[in-house]
Amino acid sequence: MEATTDTVVIKAPKKSPLILRMVVLLFAMVCGVYICLVCLKQINTHTKTKFLNIIAINHQNQINQSCQVPDLEKSEIGYVHYPKPQTFKRKECACNPVRYFAILSMQRSGSGWFETLLNSHINVSSNGEIFSVRDRRLNVSSILKNMDKVYNLDWFSSASKNECNAAVGFKWMLNQGLMENHEEILKYFKKKGVSAIFLFRRNLLRRMISVLANSYDKDAKPLNGTHKSHVHSPLEAEILAKYKPKINATLLIRDLAQDEEAAAKAVEYFNATRHIVVYYEDVLNNRTKLNEVQDFLRLPHRELKSRQVKIHTTPLSNQVENWETVEKTLKGTSYETFLHADYQLHSSPQSALIHFT
Secondary structure, three states, X not given: OOOOOOOOOOOOOOOOHHHHHHHHHHHHHHHHHHHHHHHHHHHHHHHHHHHHHHHHHHHHOOOOOOOOOOOOOHHHHHHXXXXXXXXXXXXXXXXOOEEEEEEEEOOOOOHHHHHHHHHOOOOEEEOOOHHHOHHHHXXXXXXXXXXXXXXXXXXXXXXXXXXXXXXXXXXXXXXXXXXXXXXXXXXXXXXXXXXXEEEEOOOHHHHHHHHHHHHHHHHHOOEOOEOOOOEOOHHHHHHHHOOOOOOOHHHHHHHHHHHHHHHHHHHHHOOOOOEEEEEHHHHHHOOOHHHHHHHHOOOOOOOOOOOOEOOOOOOHHHOOOOHHHHHHHHOOOOOOHHHHOOOOOOOOHHHHOOOEO
């Protein structure tokens, strides 16, 4: 009789499904919380940007709610405006954003020519030298009032393009109340989002000759008894270029230093506002420099043209009555380069300026 042996098989107990479920649930919760945090962060950033847009626009009360606000970088918001002029309606252009600018320069630095170039752009209105009239700059209040009129598109000149401006401004000489009231004007520029375009000449000796020649023309009026600071024909330019001024050699170095200091100080005063520094000679020799200006004003590129004709085109030695004395005075000084190269960069505070900020 065979013995029967019973084999007992002991199986490991099954893992509790409750633990697995808890692990899966915990993992799902962690993933859910992470996804929610990411979504909230994106929504918050988007809302904040929109909120900044709305605040900037509502603060100036410049745009209807029906206008669609363009997507802008945070740094750009303060420089985009929607003026509501009192003298006309912008009609279909009411929602077109406008940027404000001011050309800050010195007499006989090419600002008139530069401004005509800007005004040849279909979307730009630069309204001339508005503070050449003394009554408009009697005090800070009158200065701010006139700037308000320009930037609200209520200033009418031959350059005004009314409804569809993309950039509006004017040119301002340093000696027309700008430097004396620079603190209040800087506050205005920053509050209103005005961009400054500095325009200077590298060769200050050429500028001095132009100033003296223009002063003579005001009195002599060789063009049929009329004074013209700018001309549009080669014949007129040839007539005006015949005059050779005599430079006061005793005061020459002092005067050049003062002009140099004035330009550097102007940039220092308005360094806190958005600005670009442009040199007349650079634009004259390389028209692509105008693309940098159009980029600065956030304008679509256009070929900019001017009808003005340059008056002084000959070497400096042919333009000054006492050239030998001038040459002797400047030799061995930091201004000697002005004698030899009309458009060579002079080693001065101007040459160290940042050209685009």
